Amino acid sequence: MQDTPSTTVAGPSRWLACLCLAASMALVGSYVALSKPLTLILPIFLLAWLRFGIGALAMVRWTRRTPDEPPMSGATKRLVFLESLLGNFLFSVLMLNGVKLTSVVATGVIMSGIPACVALLSWIFLKERISTRVAVAIGLAVAGITLFTLARPAADTGAGSTESHWLGNLLIIGAVLCESAYAVIGKRLTGALSARRISALINLWGLALATPLGLYQAMSFSFASVPSAYWLLLVFYALAASVWTVWLWMTGLRTIPAAHAGLFTVMLPITAAAVGVLFLGEPMTRLQMLAFGIALAGVVLATLPGSSPSVPSPKPS
Numbered sequence: 001m002q003d004t005p006s007t008t009v010a011g012p013s014r015w016l017a018c019l020c021l022a023a024s025m026a027l028v029g030s031y032v033a034l035s036k037p038l039t040l041i042l043p044i045f046l047l048a049w050l051r052f053g054i055g056a057l058a059m060v061r062w063t064r065r066t067p068d069e070p071p072m073s074g075a076t077k078r079l080v081f082l083e084s085l086l087g088n089f090l091f092s093v094l095m096l097n098g099v100k101l102t103s104v105v106a107t108g109v110i111m112s113g114i115p116a117c118v119a120l121l122s123w124i125f126l127k128e129r130i131s132t133r134v135a136v137a138i139g140l141a142v143a144g145i146t147l148f149t150l151a152r153p154a155a156d157t158g159a160g161s162t163e164s165h166w167l168g169n170l171l172i173i174g175a176v177l178c179e180s181a182y183a184v185i186g187k188r189l190t191g192a193l194s195a196r197r198i199s200a201l202i203n204l205w206g207l208a209l210a211t212p213l214g215l216y217q218a219m220s221f222s223f224a225s226v227p228s229a230y231w232l233l234l235v236f237y238a239l240a241a242s243v244w245t246v247w248l249w250m251t252g253l254r255t256i257p258a259a260h261a262g263l264f265t266v267m268l269p270i271t272a273a274a275v276g277v278l279f280l281g282e283p284m285t286r287l288q289m290l291a292f293g294i295a296l297a298g299v300v301l302a303t304l305p306g307s308s309p310s311v312p313s314p315k316p317s
Contacts, residue, residue, distance in 0.1 A: 012254065012255055014255055018252065021248070021249060021253075021256060021264040022267050022299065023248050024245045024246075024248035024264070025264050025265050025267035026270075026271040027240050027244055027248070027271075028240075028245050028268045028271075029267060029268040029269060029272035029273075031237050031241050032272050033272040033279075034275060034279070035047075035233070035237045038230060039096055041225075042226070042234075044093065044096050044097065045210060045217050046214050046217040048093070048210040049207070049213075049214020049215070051234070051237060051241055052088075052203055052204075052206040052207035052242060053207060054235060054238035055207075055242025055243055056200075056203055056204055056242075058238075058243050059242070059243055063197065063204065066194055069193060069194060072192070072193070073192070076189065076193065080189065080198070080205065081205055083185045083189060083202045084204075085205070086181045087178060087179065087181065088242075089206050089209045089210060090174070090175075090178045091178040091179055092241075094172070094178060095175040097168075098172040098175060099168070101168025101171065102165045102168025102172060110172045110173055110176055111145070111268065113142065114176050114268070116138055117176055117262070118183045118259060118262025118263075118265065119259040119262055120180075121183075121184045122187070122258040125184055126187060126188075126257075128257050128259045130259050134259065134260050134263065136298075137301040138263055140295065140301065141266040141295050141299065143294055144266070144291045144296070145266055145269050145270070145295050146291075147291035179265065180262065183258050183261055183265070184258050186249060186250055186253050187257070187261070189250070190250055195247050195250035195251040199243060203242045203246070252264075263298060266299060270292060270295055
């Protein structure tokens with residue numbers, strides 16, 4: 001990853017930063033689960049285009065540079081584009097298409113590797129040291145989510161050919177890599193831009209990327225066939241995905257190292273599963289409840305007071 005300018009903005013307290021990260025990933029899990037009905041009515045690229053469009057309207061004032069921010073360097077502009085391409089556009093496309101082709105069990109197991117993937121990328125690109133406590137917390141999170149997904153009822157394994165499952169698994173692996181890169185690149189961006197401006201700029205890039213195929217699908221789509229309740233769900237999805245989750249994540253990253261922050265991505269599959277149980281009528285076994293407890297223990301361990309991994313100081317471009 002390329003370095004951003006050395007100018008930084010003070011971040012929130014450690015506890016508030018952890019709360020922001022957890023809330024961000026919990027919202028991601030919520031909108032992934034609750035937006036599933038939208039994918040049955042709206043074509044994927046049209047859905048993405050509408051999401052970014054609504055987000056752009058909501059964040060139009062956030063695109064302005066604040067007085068304490070320096071002009072964006074070329075490296076920062078490239079990172080903003082990569083953040084949107086990987087964390088916004090490709091993650092959404094890969095995840096939505098992958099879930100259609102593979103089973104829920106396979107999706108959950110693969111997604112459980114996000115914390116470890118973020119830690120690895122942070123070590124490679126950001127040179128962050130991972131403390132023993134955070135390493136144990138990551139292990140608990142991965143073990144808990146893996147146990148949870150393996151314990152899902154057999155009826156939830158989905159249907160389809162072996163070939164489609166194989167392709168779906170590859171798409172989900174790609175989504176995991178995109179989400180992990182999103183966490184690492186975001187850490188670099190928070191050293192140069194405010195959380196609000198990052199949110200607005202990467203959403204604008206997402207809108208630009210989705211516009212060609214979104215417009216193409218819109219030309220042959222009957223908007224009148226969409227029930228009014230789905231439009232309300234679309235607004236929630238757009239605001240949660242483009243505004244709230246990104247702002248919360250970037251705010252937390254100002255204080256928390258990327259490898260540490262990656263642990264909070266366990267809230268994504270946890271919340272998605274919880275929404276399925278509470279609102280979509282999916283069953284919950286005792287083994288799954290135990291798995292929840294193990295994964296949440298990892299989050300608690302990471303947020304307890306103690307030494308944190310060292311954070312490299314951003315270097316001038």
